[in-house]
Amino acid sequence: MKYGVILFNTTTSVMQAEKILLKADFVIKLIPTPREFSADCGISIRFDLDRNAQIKALLEKEKANYEAIHPLVVNGV
Amino acid sequence: METIDARDLACPEPVIRTKKALENSKDGKLTVIVNSTEANENVQRFAKNQGCSVKAAEKNGVFTLEINKTGQAPEICQAKAVVMLIASDQLGVGDEALGQLLIAAFINTLPEAKTRPMKMLFINRGVLLTTEGSRVLDSLQKLESNGVQIFSCGTCLNHYQLKEKLKVGKVTNMYDTVDSLLNADNVIRI
Numbered sequence: 001m002k003y004g005v006i007l008f009n010t011t012t013s014v015m016q017a018e019k020i021l022l023k024a025d026f027v028i029k030l031i032p033t034p035r036e037f038s039a040d041c042g043i044s045i046r047f048d049l050d051r052n053a054q055i056k057a058l059l060e061k062e063k064a065n066y067e068a069i070h071p072l073v074v075n076g077v
Numbered sequence: 078m079e080t081i082d083a084r085d086l087a088c089p090e091p092v093i094r095t096k097k098a099l100e101n102s103k104d105g106k107l108t109v110i111v112n113s114t115e116a117n118e119n120v121q122r123f124a125k126n127q128g129c130s131v132k133a134a135e136k137n138g139v140f141t142l143e144i145n146k147t148g149q150a151p152e153i154c155q156a157k158a159v160v161m162l163i164a165s166d167q168l169g170v171g172d173e174a175l176g177q178l179l180i181a182a183f184i185n186t187l188p189e190a191k192t193r194p195m196k197m198l199f200i201n202r203g204v205l206l207t208t209e210g211s212r213v214l215d216s217l218q219k220l221e222s223n224g225v226q227i228f229s230c231g232t233c234l235n236h237y238q239l240k241e242k243l244k245v246g247k248v249t250n251m252y253d254t255v256d257s258l259l260n261a262d263n264v265i266r267i
Contacts, residue, residue, distance in 0.1 A: 043178055
């Protein structure tokens with residue numbers, strides 16, 4: 001399963017994005033920000049990578065605050 | 078090789094005796110006899126969680142479990158019982174939403190950790206994490222399928238009117254909670 005991760009600057013923006021994504025029935029998980037990324041907020045949202053485009057579109061539409069979206073590389077994959 | 082007759086002993090006694098026997102075992106081999114499905118499942122799950130192989134035979138409701146700590150024949154087995162007590166739906170005291178975020182991230186990280194707790198006990202607001210509407214149900218279910226025993230306090234479930242909404246693990250009571258905490262090697266209080 002390939003995942004992507006949304007990075008944030010504040011915990012408030014995490015909560016806001018989580019609400020938006022859950023309302024739209026996306027399958028997401030709150031995780032500690034993976035060590036390979038640096039972000040101001042230590043909590044990130046993990047999602048299924050094949051939903052990347054839809055999630056990005058929804059967050060832009062709702063004007064959600066987030067810092068970046070990256071694919072999550074596990075063991076070099 | 079030692080034989081433990083744990084028939085008719087109430088939970089968690091069979092697992093406790095298995096654990097002590099494994100710790101003191103010189104050859105890492107042990108036979109445990111139980112006569113309830115629950116004890117059979119609990120002992121097997123505990124043994125597998127400690128890296129042991131289990132050969133089970135059942136006759137007339139009596140289960141004979143041959144437990145072998147594989148790959149460590151003459152050494153003394155280290156079986157550490159780590160119990161996690163989760164007494165809130167928040168991690169830390171402060172802003173409620175932050176606390177809920179933190180505990181979600183914490184629980185979501187547990188399935189990937191190298192070691193696992195033997196038991197997770199949820200009390201008071203902790204039961205909001207094991208019931209319908211919890212953000213962390215699939216992580217808890219994954220932990221459970223990997224051998225972690227998950228218990229939610231019955232009194233608390235009733236108080237928060239969540240008895241019918243338990244989604245992972247079993248219901249426990251204060252006697253078992255006290256037993257689990259007193260017999261643990263290590264208690265992590267969240």
